[in-house]
Amino acid sequence: MLAYRSLVILVAIAVSIVGTGCSPDEPAPTPKNVEIQPCDQASTTPYTFDLPAHFPPFIVSNNNLTTVEGVALGRRLYYDDRLSAGGPLRGKSCSSCHPQSKSFSNNAPGTSVLPHTNLNWSSYFLWNGEISGGIEEAMMFEVVDFFQTNITLIKADKTYQRMSCEAFGTSDISEREMANALAQWMRTLISHDSKYDRYIAGIEQLTTQELRGEEIFNSVGDCFKCHTMPLTTDLMFHNNGIELAPTGKDMGRFNVTGDPADMGKFKTPTLRNVALTVPYMHDGRFETLEQVVDHYDSRVIFSDTLDSVMVVPGNVYTLGLSRNEKEALVAFLKTFTDTTFITNPKFSDPFK
Structure with missing residues (x-):
């Protein structure tokens, strides 16, 4: 696996494009003497996940069981811009690039941020x-490498000392407790109450156009082969025909494995709240769902590692969708919008 540090530089550049305070703020002063409050043994409350019947079981970390107290700590850290006080991204929190209103994704032009949604799987x-x-490893990267958190600043905060004591039985919060708390919080960010989910549960009906879109999604469109239900992703890596000879970061999974068979492959993103998570593709090249559908309909570029779903021996890959069929497919994709998820107060900024 590549060193994380090279990735930090690339992501830092992307974050600077977002524009929510591109110039770093002055660094917060680091306390010279940190007084750690005494802590009794933690008494935690197991967190109860509310999942619909059609969702599969998810990965459970036995070393970091999700608790009400851990989630509360992780939520506060997620929205706290002091998380970045020690590094080059000062003044930014996780939520700066992953706001709830955008399904914990970002709409900045020229960037494409995978949403912090349904990561349990x-x-x-x-x-x-x-x-x-696990998510713990991803969050350790965020704390140590991406944000380069000034841990002393967090340790000195009496609120964090209390919350860490409640969640983990220690007031002396470390990068590990921070990563574990963030992971617990991220596990709660589950989108499962879209119109599509209510349709599956027999609570709500799709329109004639949406039903036609579902039919295309599951037949001629072949969308379902990578965007499997109910998560709307197979969690795998695919070359979806957007580059003939990719270079640099556009080489995708190849940059991690070094395997030529992985050239141009990227992780299948979830389609949940896809109408809110523009732009699309790993490089943000498409600004609308209509452009995405047009790509798969008639603009797929053949290469040696193009996904087998799109390989038609002796022919150019095309779906041949009519305008009405394209509109129906887009209408169906919009049924994955979960307004409950993006407005749920338990996922909101605790500082407000």
Whole structure:
């Protein structure tokens, strides 16, 4: 696996494009003497996940069981811009690039940020899967490498000392407790109450146009082969025909494995709240769902590692969708919008 540090530089550049305070703030002063409050043994409350029947079981970390107290700590850290006080991204929090209103994704032009949504089922993170393992590993990267957190500043905060004591039985919060708390919080970010989910549950009906879109999705469109239900992703890596001879970061999974068979492959993103998570593709090249559908309909570029779903021996890959069929497919994709998820107060900024 590549060293994380090279990735930090690339992501830092992307974050600077976002524009929410591109010039770093002055660094917060680091306390010289940190007084750690005494802590009794933690008494935690197991967190109860509310999942619909059609969702599969998810990965459970026995070394970091999700608790009400751990989630509360992780939520506060997620929204705290002091998380970045020690590094080059000063003044930014996780939520700066992953706001709730955008399904914990970002709409900045020229960038494409994978949403912090339904990560419980993932073992690979980032577009090329450079970080693997549990969410804990991904969050340790965020704390140590990406944000380069000034841990002393967090340790000195009495609120964090209390919350760490409640969640982990220690007031002396470390990078590990921070990563574990963030991982617990991220596990709660589950989108499962879209119109499509209510349709599956028999609570709501799709329109005639949406039903036609579903039919295309599951037949001629072949969308379902990579965007498997109900997560709307197979969590795997695919070359979807957007580059003939990719270079640099556009080489995707190849940059991690070095395997020529992985050239141009990227992780299948979730389609949940896809109408909110523009732009699309790993490089943000498409600004609308209509452009995405047009690509798969008639603009797929053949290469040696093009996904087998799109390989038609002796022919150019095309779906041949009519305008009405394209509109129906887009209408169906919009049924994955979960307004409950993006407005749920338990996922909101605790500082407000």
